[in-house]
Amino acid sequence: MHRLLTLLLTFSLAEARPWTDDVMYFVLTDRFHDGDPANNVPAGSDPGLHDPAQKDVRRYHGGDLRGLELAIQSGYFKDLGVTALWITPPVRNVWKSGPGGGATGYHGYWPQDFLDIDPHLTSATSLKGEPYPDSAEGRMQHYRDFVAVAHSMGLKVVQDVVLNHAGPVFFYDADGDGSFDHDRHDEWEQPFKRDGYHGNSVWGDIARWNLRRTQPDGPRELLGRKIATRGVLADMAVYGRKGFSGGSLGMNDGEQLECDFHSLRDFWTAPGSGHFDRLVNEFVEIHAFYLLETGVDGVRIDTVKHVHHGFWDAFTERLRKRLGPAAKDKLIFGEVYDSDPEILGRYTWRNDWPARTDPGLDGVLNFQLCDAARDYLRQAGEAHGHAAGIEKAMKTLSLDSDAGRPLFNPNPGLDGKNSREKSITFIENHDALNRFRVAGITAERSDLAQALVMSLPGIPCLYYGAEAALLDPESRPGDQSENGRRTLFGRDRALTPASARKTASFRTIARMAALRRAHPALRHGSFAPLWVDAPDSAEDDGIFAFTRGTASGGLLVLVFNAAAAPRTPTLPAAGFPPGTRLAALPVCGESLEKNIEVSPDGKLRPRLAASSAVLLHVPTSASRPK
Template structure:
């Protein structure tokens, strides 16, 4: 599919105030040649599928993200993951670290995604297209000690016959005693369900979740480099004097910022990490980014390093985690709230549709009340790799609801294209795998994509949408305004169908001209009244007369 190959003029420089973040799992997004990742067998939903950094670069070059109005890419963790697999929940399939949450070596690139040069090319290309790059990072836990990883670094912990291990019996081929596993991370680095290692506790900070080795981020004791990293030939990890566990993790993560100019982090499992970690990471990453910019973009006055965090179940209210350096937290509640807006709704019924818009207006008003003048912000989403895909039957209307929502927004790869769930895995106990299917490059829903693009570009050009005061002007058709006092930005939005004559004299200058960014049409305000017909959607923005006479918006 051909898409514009231009840098979007609508990218908002005040990114923290108007984040429009596209999240992709590198492994599931695109191969280097631009083709979809390989279609895995039904019994292999958890394996690496072949997506590459080079595939992301190609889609940036083609303008895929700019066409959506996106101003940042959230990329799954790029550093090296455990080398093999572990059993999924209920031993249903082999689960590999394609998602980036089972780290092995934070200092080198995951080779299954490409080379260090491939990663640099991707980041440089994103920056050239006006996109910030946000890396998914983990500080709460290390990756599992799987068979392949143990064979590489603790071979005497693997018993004969391991080649025939299945998800149901693979642990029987591991001899993870205290002596052998001292060659791994070591008990001064992690809590683990291994003899001789510290046990997990009962609180968020010390609890071992899903059997993952838990970094001792709360400890102030200096540690030496883990044994396996000392012997690993390709690592860039070195011993740091008088440094606790969290100091190593911060150093390793900030090296990505200093080397490539990474603009921000999406921080995994925030509440399971000592708060000092996040504060120290934010300060160190900010300094690393300043150093990179001083060397590479000395004439560009850009924003500070940005961090958003995963506090599972969190909403839009201010939380204590903002005090530890977070600019933003992920809003886990909107997905359910959006489902409730369209629950039992027939959009072909005027009564049913009106009920949906009334629900949506209450939601918008509440979000704007909390976020329009606040010093914190959130990322809301429809679909997530941690939960589920949004109901595809309501995806078009849900896209409208998300992209006009107060606060920041996150587009999950494939929501814009109608990507379906993974084939044959809908009955798996691990429901997250259903949402992590391969990007559907060969079956794009072009009408849905164009809908997302119009909404995204409109949002990118108007801070009022994310930070403005919300004012309902009409219930049927549903019409509302957003006004952003700091910038003077005002937009009007109408959701149809229906005819409307709206009094806008108190909001906009009389005899002004409005441009509908959705249809491309122009409308005049006469004696304070804006009259129009809306079928699905109108996105009104104030436009100068010069733009009207030239038939396009002024740059």
């Protein structure tokens, strides 16, 4: 009965709201809120891996599913206007890596058991006080309940998944003594071996760090369902064991497909391998379970370009087939960490194109647009860049590639939407890009960035803390570090859900979400650049204006001012005739006027405050543009 209710609620959510209507919120679960301190040091784990002060970004801070559940129930995300939660991988991780103090797997990207939820995240009892079994079954029950709580408040759940690697589940026995000398760097990492592989790999067995052989090692039964896993991930033969090359992380020459990620153990995903079909099928079985049995609505796939393209062909096709009718409502998007549109768009196509033209991934995170938006808005102090890169990134979505096809696949997926429509628009994340607001970046500039993300085409994705303009004071523009991965609602209570709701940043995002709901053009309308500040004029410095429109929903004009001073630019009227009166709706920052009229010479001259944005539109009863 529980599964039936979960499926019915998931079905109604997806049927009522396409993904292009969603506002996504990406949260590092460990860094949101510690809703249950009892799980901070799981039984038998190393207590030194947890930082009670929540200051050391390399250790666990205590955020968990209960912290998210409490926020969901309080209406926090609903009030913000968020409709989909993307959470970091919830599966059981290796908890420590590296010699000495090392780092921890608080973020979830070091999987050890793909069919168990990490005990740092789960509670002993449900929100109603009902006990869960103290086992993988109980932890999975809590995860299923978490998804159901989200669904009950109209929130979809996107689960981050890792198929490129496992955590540091084995070591390289560099000295040949048969034991893991974990203070030796060369037993965690070996240099990259292009030909052959390192034959000295040995499964780890350190319980206090959960550093042990990958699971599942055979069939499982969870939530009353038999899962036909075959122990493929527990077979050393499916790992490349080639060691690590530091330069490989940014390469596209094939080496990035073969290396470990530091001490993370790379799965060998080449289509020609003897285990290829078994590996694909194992991952399909695992992720079909999450999508069908726990009610998860979609998956975000980590490290896409570090896996052979042919693997994604097989995985996405077999997973969709396994999901059956539910597949059309499940979103499968990926992280292709690259701003080159040739590389980004490649994975929206199958590797066997042109024989097949249907989509590979439904969409990808738009790193090209992210970089361009940061160039425009993320300059030290009150400076600003130029928005021409944003115009180029938006145009790129419809351009052809050197391969003789569009860069991004225009063919619709099972839901009738294509990869351009399901491109994920964002301006900050947990990777090297990190938090938008660092030293020298004002809260007002951060708010303007979030408003831009929610105004442009694609599925907008906020990064946890954006709603409070969360600051990373230790970093500056251009730095690459983990410093931005701070706890949002910490034990010091410097910020609480109640105080976050009162910030200008929260109000800006909530207002923009309301505008998206009210104006279909913001969700799935066309995009056309209207004005990018000209080099020979000072009056439009920092200005970026564009239109969004639909045939039935009218035309919207959005004007952004990134300058630290007011601006009154002279803009084309976007087809509105002289005398047309447009309502001026505040998007971000101070509002200087409520209405604006197209001048006799056919121009728009809106007055904008510093670091502000405005939406201009003709009320329904007024005239339409030509």
